[in-house]
Amino acid sequence: MSTVSGLKRPQSSEKNHRDRVFVRATRGKVQKVVREQYLRNDIPCQSRACPLCRSKLPKDSRGNVLEPILSEKPMFLEKFGHHYLIPDSNIFYHCIDALEHPNNFFDVIILQTVFSEISSKSIPLYNRMKRLCQEKTKRFTPFSNEFFVDTFVERLDDESANDRNDRAIRNAASWFASHLASLGIKIVLLTDDRENARLAAEQGIQVSTLKDYVQYLPDSEILLDMVSAIADAIASKEQVESGTKNVYELHWSMSRLLACIKNGEVHKGLINISTYNYLEGSVVVPGYNKPVLVSGRENLNRAVQGDIVCIQILPQDQWKTEAEEIADDDEDVVVSTAAEPDSARINDLELITKRNAHPTAKVVGILKRNWRPYVGHVDNATIAQSKGGSQQTVLLTPMDRRVPKIRFRTRQAPRLVGRRIVVAIDLWDASSRYPEGHFVRDLGEMETKEAETEALLLEYDVQHRPFPKAVLDCLPEEGHNWKVPADKTHPLWKNRKDFRDKLICSIDPPGCQDIDDALHACVLPNGNYEVGVHIADVTHFVKPNTSMDSEAASRGTTVYLVDKRIDMLPMLLGTDLCSLRPYVERFAFSCIWEMDENANIIKVHFTKSVIASKEAFSYADAQARIDDQKMQDPLTQGMRVLLKLSKILKQKRMDEGALNLASPEVRIQTDNETSDPMDVEIKQLLETNSLVEEFMLLANISVAQKIYDAFPQTAVLRRHAAPPLTNFDSLQDILRVCKGMHLKCDTSKSLAKSLDECVDPKEPYFNTLLRILTTRCMLSAEYFCSGTFAPPDFRHYGLASPIYTHFTSPIRRYADVLAHRQLAAAIDYETINPSLSDKSRLIEICNGINYRHRMAQMAGRASIEYYVGQALKGGVAEEDAYVIKVFKNGFVVFIARFGLEGIVYTKSLSSVLEPNVEYVEDEYKLNIEIRDQPKPQTVQIQMFQQVRVRVTTVRDEHSGKQKVQITLVY
Amino acid sequence: MSRHLETSLNNKEFVLNSLEKGLRLDGRQLSDFRSLEIQFGKEYGQVDVSFGHTRVMARITTEITKPYTDRPFDGIFSITTELTPLAYSAFEAGRVSDQEIVISRLIEKAVRRSNALDTESLCIISGQKCWHVRASVHFINHDGNLVDAACIAVIAALCHFRRPELTVVGEEVTVHPVEERVPVPLSILHMPICVTFSFFNNGELAIVDATLEEEDLCNGSMTITLNKNREVCQIYKAGGIIIDPSKIISCAKTAFDIAVSVCSVIQQALDEDLRKKETQYLGGSAENERS
Structure with missing residues (x-):
């Protein structure tokens, strides 16, 4: 049972009730629809001043009368007197923001006609209007004019729905005007419709456009902006809608692209967007010795980082140099540089005559998207x-x-x-x-x-999902209780050497759980040394073509973040069964050399083995033990032998021309309890670090040779190609201009030598800086399958070794797992699995692990960067920094203590007047004239210059994110 | 429509009289919910909810389909309910009764329209592929309060469900079997709980979680759906006696207390079951602390 309390229709009055009859035809059926509308006469006007409507006011659930909404003394304007506002639908539709202004527009009547027109156009807008009505302070009230006897209008025969609604609005306005006339309150009808305004004026209603009305208000300036901005927005929106203007050129059709690639009109390649300027990309195209530039939004034509694009080279007079400006986060700056051919373009023209510009192109099509x-x-x-x-x-x-x-x-x-x-x-x-x-x-x-x-x-696309069931099912059933079988006749002992009595130890970073490698050395009866490198026998547990194998292949590598390790293999293997932990027996893959006094290899031998590590040292512990002359036990002596030999090996390697390019690694100190980052320090390198490194390199090189001999077509190796000389061009030029120095880059040996010579006695850090910059000119090392390159290209440039592979960290690198399997087959320990001699499959795997390796490196760096940022949070640090790149509107500095790189914008140098900047391109120099009072001065910034910077974190208003901000201290 | 036996006058009088004295046949207080039992099935997204003799099962299934053209950025979520004679002899097979429409509309409004399931995250490729999450509700036994039971079942099942992991490369979508990749939970934004009140004595008396007998005898009912953030998702009252607005407020307060306790029961059951299920992934975490 429902009760609706409404107005009973007086029998006599026909006026309260409208019938509308119309006929509707649907699918051949004719239907007569009768709509009855009952009109009320008890709708209050909601004005506090009105005594007539008091009795009509609605009551709440407790029977209390709800107070009317419109104030008894509304706003007074000279032109209109004390007045209430009645805006029409279009005012709400276009300018609701203005009406929502908290300090303007009070006492507004929203007619039901307006409400229904808006609700059919935009529901969100309708909701905003409803919310306005609920806001007590704004005093907006709805008025059901369509249900009110005195304001209801019927649509005339030749009248459009819109015209009827306008008439309804006018009628309601005129009813209000007469209803409130005796109370001294006027009505102002707001409409931007000229015809409506004219008719309203004829009816004697006060009428105004919103713009005119706003002019009389105290806050007119702000409001006018809002009103006109909105009006403009509408205008421009309509324009866009009327003729959909393309922001970008259309891409060519696929068939045209393919044809044009064939005839050389366009080139295809992978686009790399600059990290400093997202509106500039470059594509490496065969036939051009420099990467081809693609600059500006229009030329990039919707290409996104990593897409395979087709580019068309622009005529030579449009060629550009690399961006001289850093794109700010601020969109507008970038837009202006891209859109208008202003000074930047003119500068370019001059520059082309001075320096050879980059070939420049535009994107005409995209072959393959790299969206993720x-x-x-x-x-x-x-x-x-x-x-x-x-x-x-x-x-x-x-x-x-x-x-x-x-x-x-x-x-x-x-x-x-x-x-x-x-x-x-x-x-x-x-x-x-x-x-x-x-x-x-x-x-x-x-x-x-x-x-x-x-x-x-x-x-960074790091595969960090948990290991699925299928992988966990591949683990040994015994779990952590797995042991090397005690019985030496057990099949697992077959072809395994027993090295349990050798004095083997491992040296790793402190707290390392996944111990891949262990070493031993002893003196042989003939006076030579026996040196052994023992690597975790991962392939005993990870068999080819199992779920665990394919999972490890897809992960490619373990990723180390500051506080986390994303494992390639499940914990059980990585930190227990494979890990060469001390005091327990473990399976290993050993590489045993016989060496003479001068670390010349006399004999090398590979075998699967069982070892029992005697101790797990950290680098520092091992160093202390070696240095402590009181320790004379055989284990320590073995370590001393290792150290001695490693020094000789290192020297040999350096003589061969190996590069020492190590960039500084930072370590984040964390608070013990909260593990919040506290401080940042540069990692110290000890002799023991290099001890382990040398023997690992040696093992890798020996294994590489062995597997290449056994599988000339399919060995998994690692190469580092020599960088093309053009890569060094800009660095050379900078060096020549700023320091008067020169690098010899033709071979790694001469490069190593000239790097040693490039020392600035005044700036001790300069050499390190140069090494960092040199590293950036190099190519990255990659895994490959030996059949895909000619033997001379196997060379590892950085290590100056003719052949190289990764063998020593199978717990955390998949390439090593492959090398293990190939080596096991090469020494006839087991037969080779067909998957390891399938060249095309190996190439695919190599590409995969190269990608993962790169991503892991970047993820690790990003993690450090994040923690450095966190460590700096809230504090202000002043540090020494070095300029490593100069742009027109700023420069990039490298802060050695944090291993952090950051941009300093010239405009940040002064908060008052933007400094005048003179960019001396030839000298990689900025002359920044700071015009601030009281002491205007000029600051010079040049490449390699040491500067003092202030590092702070600021909250970026735009994103609400903490950002490291670097400012120059001058 | 086959009718069930009406309660005898004696019985009716007895029930009503005792209710007036604040007593219920099963010994509950007027605003007590029957004790809730939630059991999850072997597979993800299977749940069996029962209180008293009322028992409802729900099951979640997914498939990949094309999204609706007007909502290219959203996945699809649908709930199907069917009343069969299995639950109650008065329900007829193959005919949609009014009660069934009411129940399905209520659940629909409570769970789907309140955005409990984030459908935006079900989009795979906009306009082309999306997940279609289907909740099918089976009523096993009817002893009153089917709506609340069904709502609890659907929500618990959604929270319990794990969908297969996907990788999207360009336009190509690979669905990984559960063995190959650990499946992922759906994104549940909140847990709406329905609480149905039945009114007696012309609205003077409101009881919670009515049994079948009480439902037959009541003057009217009202369902309030809310979550533990005190957000009311719907108030549903179709017909019946007039209720005082202040009564609605007090009902909403009772409903909130019930919703909180129901949520905690669901959460507890979920945690317990997922812990049990996750033993198969023990040691499978790839993210480990670096010491």
């Missing part, structure tokens, strides 16, 4: 809080600086503020400035360790 889910945060500025749960379009600012912002639609925008989220790109139309994507998932609050770690792992 991108991690980032929502740009706060794009979120309309007031929209609540309705769907809206927002922009994602990706973590990867090389990726453009991504537009996506979501209903949960307000919830996403300050969260790390994942968004995938779906498409990028020529008409859309930004790529369009969709929300994938929420990683958590920004700046929290969990969310940032997760973000980092995703961003």
Whole structure:
């Protein structure tokens, strides 16, 4: 039973009730529809001043009368008197922001006609209007004019729905005007429709356009801006809608692209976007000795980092030099440089005559997209809080600086503020400035360790998911209780040597759990040395073509973050059964050399073995033990032999021309209890570090030779190609101009020698800096399958070794697992699995592990960077830094103590007047004239210069994120 | 429509009289929920919810389909409910009764329309591929309060469910079998709980979690759906006696207390079962602390 209390229709009055009869035809059926509308006469006007409507006011559940909404003394304006406002639908539709202004627009009547017109046009807007009515201070009231006897109008025969609604609005306004006339309150009808205004004026209603009305208000300036900005927005939106203008050139068709690639008109290649400027990319194209530049939004034409694109080389007069400006986070700056051919372009023209410009091209098509889910945060500025749960379009600012912002639609925008989220790109139309994507998932609050770690792992495509059941099923059933069989006749002992009595120990970083390698050395009766490197026998547990094998292959490598390790193999193997822990028997793969006094190899022998490590040292412990002359036990003596031989080996290697390019590694000190980062320090390298390194290199080289001999076509090796000389061009030029020095780069040997010579006695750090920059000119080392290159190309440039592989860390690198299997087959321990002699499969695996290796390195670096940032949080540090790159509007500094690189914008040098900057391109120099009072001065910044910088973290207003900010101290 | 036996007058009088005195046949207080039992099945997303003699099962399944054209960025979530004679002899097979429509609408509104399941995260490639998550609810036995039971079952099943992991490369989607990749949970934004009140004595008396007999005798009922963040998702009252607004407020307060306790029971059951299920992945974590 439901009760509806309404007005009973007086029998006599026909006026209270309308019948509408119309006939509707659907699928051949004719239906008569009768709509009855009952009109009321008890709708109050909601004015506090009105005594007539008092009795009509509605009551709440307790029977209390609800107070009317409109104030008895509304706003007074000279032109209109004390008045209430009645805006029409279009005012709400276009200018609701202005009406929502907290200090303006009070006492507004929203007619039911307006409400229904808006609700049919936009539900979010309708909700905003409803919210306005609920806000006590704004005094907006709805008025059901369509149900009110005195204001109801019927549509005339030749009248359009819109005209009827306008008439209804006018009628309601005129009813209010007469109803309130005796109380001294006027009505102002707000409409931007000229015809409506004219008719209203004829009816004697006070009428005004919103713009005119706003002019009489005290805050008119702000409001006018809002009103006209909105009006302009509408205008421009309509323009866009009328003729969909393409922001980008259309891509060529696939068939045209393929044909043009064939005839050489366009080139294909992988696009690499600059980390300093996301509007500049480069493509390495055979036939050009420099990477081909693609610069500007239009030329990039929707290419995203990593896409395989087709580029068309531009005429030579449009060639450019590499960007001289750093793209700021601020979008506008970038847009202006891309859009207008201003001074930058003119400068370029001059420069071309001076320095040879890069070949420049534009993207005409994209062969293969490299889209992946991108991690980032929502740009706060794009979120309309007031929209609540309705769907809206927002922009994602990706973590990867090389990726453009991504537009996506979501209903949960307000919830996403300050969260790390994942968004995938779906498409990028020529008409859309930004790529369009969709929300994938929420990683958590920004700046929290969990969310940032997760973000980092995703961003570098680190496979960090838990090991699935299929993999865990491959583990030995005994679990942690697995033991080397005591019975030496056991089949597992077959072809295994018993090295349990050798004095073997391991030396690793402190706290290392996954111990891959252990060593021993002793003196042979003939006076030579026996040196053994013992590597965890991972392949005993990880058999080819099992789930665990393919999982390890897809992970490729263990990834080390500051506080975490993402394992390649399940814990049970990695930190227990394979790990060469001390005091327990473990299976190993041993490489035994006989060496003479001068570390010349007399004999090498590989065998599977069983070892029992006597001790696990940290580098520091081992160093202390070796240095402690009181220790004379055989184990320590063995270690001393190892150290002695390693020094000779190192010297030999250096003589061969191995490069010493080690970049400084930082260590994050963490608080013991909270594990929050506290401080940053540069890692100390001890002699024992190099001891282990030398023997591992030696083992790798010996194994490489062995497996290459056994499998000339399919051995898994590692090469490091010599960098093309052009890579050094810009560094050479910088060196010549700034320091008057020269590097000899033709061979690694001469490079090593000239690097040693490039020393600036005044700046001791200069040499390290130069080594860092030299490293950046080099190519990265890669795994490959021996059949894919000619033997001269096997060379490892950095280590100056003709052949090399990875053998010594099978717990954490998959390449080593392959090498183990190949070596086992090469020494006839087992027959080779067909998968290891399938060249095409091996090539595929090598590509995979190269990619994973690169990603792991970057993830590790990013993790350090994050922790350095966290360690700096809140504090202010002044540090020495060195300039390593100079741009027109800023420069990049390297802060040695933190191993941190950062951009200093010239405009940040002064908060008052933007400094005048003179960029001396030839000398890699900036003359910055600071015009601030009281002491204007000029600061010079040149490459390699040592500067003092202040490192602080600031909260980026835009993203709500902590950012390391570096400013120059002068 | 086959009718079930109406309660005898004696019985009716007895029940109503005792309710007026604050007593219920099963010894509960007026605002007591029957003790809730939740059991999960062997597979993810299977749940069996029972209180008293009411028993409901729910099961979640997924498939990959094309999203609706007007919602290219959303996955699809649908709930199917069917009342069969299995649960109660008065339900007829193959005919959609009013009660069934009401129940399915209520569940739909409570779980789907309240955005308990984040459908945006079900999108795989916008406009082309998305997950379709289907919850099918089976009523096993009817002893009153099917709506609350069904809602609990659907929510528990959603929280329990794990969907297979995916990798998307360009337009190519690979679905990894559960053995190959550890499956991932759905993104549940909140847990809406339905609490149904039955009114007696012209609205004077409101009881929670009515049994079948009490449902037959009541003057009207109202369902409040809310979550533990005190957010009311729906208040459903179709017809019946008039209720005082203040009564609704007090009902909502009772409903909140019940929702909190129901949530904790669900959570506890979930934790327990998932812990049991996860033993198979023991030692499988790839992310480990560096000491």
